[in-house]
Each structure stands twice: as structure tokens, then as C-alpha cells.
Amino acid sequence: MVMGLRRPSAARTPPLPGAEPAETAAGEARIGSWALALWLLLLTVAVVLLDTFTGNDLPLIPLMVVLPALASVFCTVRQTTGVAVWVTLVVVGSRIASTGAFWDVVFLIGFTALASALGVVACAARIRHATEVARLRSAAVALQRQILRPLPIVTRQVCAHGFYEPIEEDRFVGGDIYEVVQSPHGTRVIIGDVQGKGLPAIGTGFAALGAFREAAVREPELTAVADAVEDAVVRHNSFSAETGDAERFVTALLLGFDGGDRVKAVNCGHLLPWLLYDGAASAVTLHRTSVPLGMAELGGEARTAEWIDFPPGSALMVFTDGVTEARDVTGVFYPFDERLGRWAGLEPDEVLEALQADLQTFSGGVRRDDVAVLVLDRPPAAESASPCAEAARSDPTT
Incomplete structure (x- = not known):
């Protein structure tokens, strides 16, 4: 195996902010x-x-x-x-x-x-x-983190580990989503980004996640899962219109793992995944990208799935635009392609650590969007002492 399977030592989701620290910070003297x-x-x-x-x-x-x-x-x-x-x-x-x-x-x-x-x-x-x-x-950010499960998440076909950093500035609270579901049809993964900011974006993201969790287990085809999430976003938009809120769409990437050397993908206007394999990082080309969820009526064509390579020893990295659209103090975008190429030979958890630290340094600690990153590879052997293996032993569904 070219890339090792050493996992992060702990979940990467930061602790929830409480009301007391928020109140203290608000009343602190300058x-x-x-x-x-x-x-x-x-x-x-x-x-x-x-x-x-x-x-x-x-x-x-x-x-x-x-x-x-x-x-x-x-x-x-x-x-x-x-x-x-x-x-x-x-x-x-x-x-x-x-x-x-x-x-x-x-x-x-x-x-x-x-x-x-x-x-x-x-x-x-x-x-x-x-x-x-x-x-x-703080309540909005806590709500986001309650909706999204902590990482790593392990199934029979996939170990998903990564990090999620929500923005914590009033109207800038974003709607990044991710989920990994074990189903009778293999493991289904979604990562997405709700258009816009604020609590309404969180509501749209919750509607999409709820539909995905149900459809991922029920539907045998990945395209049917995407259609179910599409319907949920459309229904949520109709409700939002009645209450005076703006309609929103969700860019999303859905992946289906069956344990083989290929992965089924349905791209709904999201960023392309990257393959980490044999010391190199490369963007995975998807030829059948459809419109974002909530906009199917404008697309005119049914969503289609395609297969991408997932050789043994490889890992797929998926992320939201909080990574690629991060900027430094001069307004220059984060050079994601270049930086990821430097770390392609590292272990998956080391890539995550390097990316998280480098984003923080590059942006000077000032962010304007959520950041969600998942690295997906095969689960380790049962005798491994990694967090993914421990989760697999404790999870009766794996």
C-alpha cells in the first residue's frame, strides 16, 4: 500500500462555544x-x-x-x-x-x-x-455542529476523517454540510455548500441532510438519492418563500462506495474531488456535472452518475469553497493546487493537519466562509489501533 492508513489521534471538530465565553468576550475592555x-x-x-x-x-x-x-x-x-x-x-x-x-x-x-x-x-x-x-x-454555530456528526466516521467501505471550521461572525454563519451513511447499497457520502449565509442557510442545509440520511438507506441508485435531496431543497424553498425568506440552492457532491476499486459520483455543481495516490495529488475529472440541488427545473436533464477510480492505497479528498476561496491580507486566493501537491506524499491525517494549519496562516486567522474537508479511504484492518478501527469495533453497523 503506497499511502499509509495512520489516522488522526482525535476528532477534528472543535469544541462547542458556550454562552459564558461569548458573554465574557462581549463585555471585555479594549x-x-x-x-x-x-x-x-x-x-x-x-x-x-x-x-x-x-x-x-x-x-x-x-x-x-x-x-x-x-x-x-x-x-x-x-x-x-x-x-x-x-x-x-x-x-x-x-x-x-x-x-x-x-x-x-x-x-x-x-x-x-x-x-x-x-x-x-x-x-x-x-x-x-x-x-x-x-x-x-454561538447558538448558530452550536446548531451547525449538532447537525453535523463528529469525525472520524467509519463504515464497512470507508473511513472518513477531516475537519470542519464554521465561521462564527453573525450574518457570516455558513451552511456547509457533510454526511457519511452506511446503507444496504454501500456507503453514501455527501459534501455540500448552501448558497448564502446566516441561519436560513443552516435551515436549508438541515433539510438537505435529513433527506440524504433517509434516501441514502432507502434508494438503491445514487441518482435517486440526489433526486430525493433535490425534492427536499425545493420543498424547503417553497416554505421559505411563504415566510419571506429567499430561496437557496445547494452545491453538492454525492459519492457511493461499494468496496471496489471505483466510486460512483453524482456532481451537483460542486468542486471536483482530488485523488491522493502514489505520492501525487490530482483533480478527478467529472464529465457529467449537473445543476446544484434546488435548481433541477433549470437544468432540463436528469442527473447522471459516473465512475471514478479508487485504487487500493488511495484517498479521495472532498471539500467546500471555504478552502479554495480563502484569501490573504492582499486579497490573493489560496493556492490550493500548489499546496496540496507538496503534501501528496504524506499520510492522510498529516495532509489534513498541514492544510488546516496552512489555511490559518495564509488567511491570517480571518475567514469569511465555513471550511469543511473530508479525506475518504478504506477502513483499516480490525487489529489496527487507529481511531477509525476503534470506531469500527464499537459500531455494530460495520
Whole structure:
């Protein structure tokens, strides 16, 4: 066997984000308390000195009322309250010591107290809103990860391992999907990408996954499985239209493994799979690509399946466009073909580790789409100590 079958030491799906970390991050200060106190003291000294030099002709002390408003943008409620109290004391102290008219002094003190209180209220409202958004974001990502099974997944014909990294930024939550199902007709695999972002995309992805899980076991032909998922997406779009949401389509690649040296594929507008074999990586050519799921009426032709080679010792890599459309800080797309060629001679799990780390480095940690990658190869021997073998021994369906 040219490529080894050593598996990842653990599932690659990251732990679920909880509400408490999200709330903590939303309320964290962007500037330290000591740094804030130092800048506040220096600014106060500078304003007081300038106010002394300018005299009554151009009083500058009242300008300090803007500080609580600025603090409300960057600081915690406690820090903003401290700034508000400090500014009020400085203004009150400076005006009491002045010789201005009584009502002018009273008006300035009242205005300062009001502006300071509004700054604290604005800060509390900002943190409350940020906490709610962070909680919603965490719930959306947790929902995605509950829908998708953790990896690796093992069946009688396939060991699927990989990684999934959902984007966790409000409206950018995506709809990447994958599933591996053991059926009486072999192992069926789907990987797909729902058009658009946000919670509606997750709903469409869930509809597609539910239909695939049922049809993969029921339908003897892979094209019939694709048609069942197509119908589910169309029904979901009809429901979405009634509720005012936009209709969506799903690009997907369906694969069928029967334990032989070939794999049946139905491509519904998705990225081509890559074959890792004999120290080389090459894109698998599919000649019968059909329209994405949910758009069959526009295609005009029935979906067809074709066979692709899957020799012993090889692995198929499938992925979503979060990989190929990742960009660096200058906007350059990720050179997937070149990078994968460098790692083709590595073990499958090492390829995954290298790809995951390289994507993170290339994008500078800034992503705008989900990333899902699966590497599919034959399950190891029963005596192997790999995670896939352990899962096979514990799974009565294998």
C-alpha cells in the first residue's frame, strides 16, 4: 500500500462555544484599567493647564464631557462609570473655584452630570447588545455542529476523517454540510455548500441532510438519492418563500462506495474531488456535472452518475469553497493546487493537519466562509489501533 492508513489521534471538530465565553468576550475592555487611568490623568492635566492659560475667554474644561462618551465605546461599564465620576468631579471642582455666574455654573455641572450618565447608559446598552449577538452567534454555530456528526466516521467501505471550521461572525454563519451513511447499497457520502449565509442557510442545509440520511438507506441508485435531496431543497424553498425568506440552492457532491476499486459520483455543481495516490495529488475529472440541488427545473436533464477510480492505497479528498476561496491580507486566493501537491506524499491525517494549519496562516486567522474537508479511504484492518478501527469495533453497523 503506497499511502499509509495512520489516522488522526482525535476528532477534528472543535469544541462547542458556550454562552459564558461569548458573554465574557462581549463585555471585555479594549483598554486596561491602569492604562485608562494614566491617559485620563494626563489628559486632565493637559486640559486644566490649557484652560488656565486661556482664562475665561475660552474655557476648555467643559470639553471633558466627551470623555464618558468615548469611554462607552471602548471600556466596560465599570471603567466608563469611573471616567464619568472623574470628569464630573473635575468639572464641578473647576467651576466652583471659578468666578462665573451662578446659573452658568449650575447649568454646566448639570450638563456634565447628564452627559456622564448617558455615557454609562450607552456603554451598558452596547455591552448588552454585543452579548446578545455573541450568544446568537454561538447558538448558530452550536446548531451547525449538532447537525453535523463528529469525525472520524467509519463504515464497512470507508473511513472518513477531516475537519470542519464554521465561521462564527453573525450574518457570516455558513451552511456547509457533510454526511457519511452506511446503507444496504454501500456507503453514501455527501459534501455540500448552501448558497448564502446566516441561519436560513443552516435551515436549508438541515433539510438537505435529513433527506440524504433517509434516501441514502432507502434508494438503491445514487441518482435517486440526489433526486430525493433535490425534492427536499425545493420543498424547503417553497416554505421559505411563504415566510419571506429567499430561496437557496445547494452545491453538492454525492459519492457511493461499494468496496471496489471505483466510486460512483453524482456532481451537483460542486468542486471536483482530488485523488491522493502514489505520492501525487490530482483533480478527478467529472464529465457529467449537473445543476446544484434546488435548481433541477433549470437544468432540463436528469442527473447522471459516473465512475471514478479508487485504487487500493488511495484517498479521495472532498471539500467546500471555504478552502479554495480563502484569501490573504492582499486579497490573493489560496493556492490550493500548489499546496496540496507538496503534501501528496504524506499520510492522510498529516495532509489534513498541514492544510488546516496552512489555511490559518495564509488567511491570517480571518475567514469569511465555513471550511469543511473530508479525506475518504478504506477502513483499516480490525487489529489496527487507529481511531477509525476503534470506531469500527464499537459500531455494530460495520
